[in-house]
Amino acid sequence: MPHRRLPRSFYLQPALDVARQLLGLYLVRKTGRAVLAGRIVEVEAYLGPDDPASHAYRGRTPRNEVMFMKGGHLYVYFTYGMHFCGNVVTGPAGTPHAVLLRALEPVDGLTVLAENRTLPVMKLEALCSGPAKLCQAFGIARKENGTDLCRGEIWIERRDAPLVDDMIARSPRVGISKAREQQWRFFVKGSRFVSGKTGRQ
Template sequence: MPLEREFFDRDVVTVARELLGCVFARRSADGDVAVRLTEVEAYAGERDPASHCYRGLTPRNAVMFGEPGHAYVYFTYGMHFCVNLVCGPPGTPSAVLLRAGEIVEGLETASARRPRSPVRDLARGPARLCQALGIRREQNGLDVCADGELTITAGASVAPDLVLAGPRTGVSTAKETPWRFWISGEASVSPYRAHVPRR
């Protein structure tokens, strides 16, 4: 059964930590793929300078202002999609970026979508995760608490001492905020990279 909406209707940092170990899946005509989440980042909306919602509502971020438990998919760097899960009550936008996961279903389908990647790299990073799952703009706004195209279910619990925290990857503001969470020792966790200004 998918996680209840109440799971997401809480503080985004709490939700982020508890998403580790959960299983995020996409059903599609060319095959179902699921990942066990091993790395996430929390973004706290209008109180977080690194959030897409820091400056308020726009057509791009409108999903984040809606009901919790929906997917917020955005396009970045002109070539990649990233997927977040919306948290908190409507009107108070926050979301958890799904950064990385271990493929636990649909390995052949994920490999076909990323034919040059070794298994550990198939969903190692937010853009790769979306590629492996076949997530694009069409999945923006989907309800992950329903038994539909995108779902998230509880997985095996992760021991608290295995959950590590540190600064978020590649952000130019609130750079030291330790809202990136990952499972220690997991091969699928992406490397940390500090923000590098574009020239």
């Protein structure tokens, strides 16, 4: 199957649909040294004004401006004083919905991915098993905020057949205190690469 960057139309769908479909796809970044790639195994949807846990719940600010762009852009934010997290913006312009990339299964460029982590990473499972870890491994930081996944050197592509529903699980989102009742976290059932304790769901 040819490796192909996903078209804009994919990202213009509702956030929950994009989140579900992102599982099993590949995040790719081309750098001067290598091609980095990881299979997406865990995501969370954030639904803007309808979602108290979303950064865009209280409207537009300089920080969340990228979320209001049209789908297909990358929203990178800084948190806890030391971490970056990456989101895929979804929906048409003016709809501040996004999908947080929470965990990847490392596939290509493993050496570079490991070098990018500030601490030595002995286990493959720990390389990208968390939103801040995968951003660090892929070198995603402040200057990547606003990157267009349809044009830039970072993109998402399909390599395998889509996952069937049986392989996907849902749960409440992680690390937030609001809207805990919403099951807007999606992950690949049984994957060793989801965040948290190995194998735990």
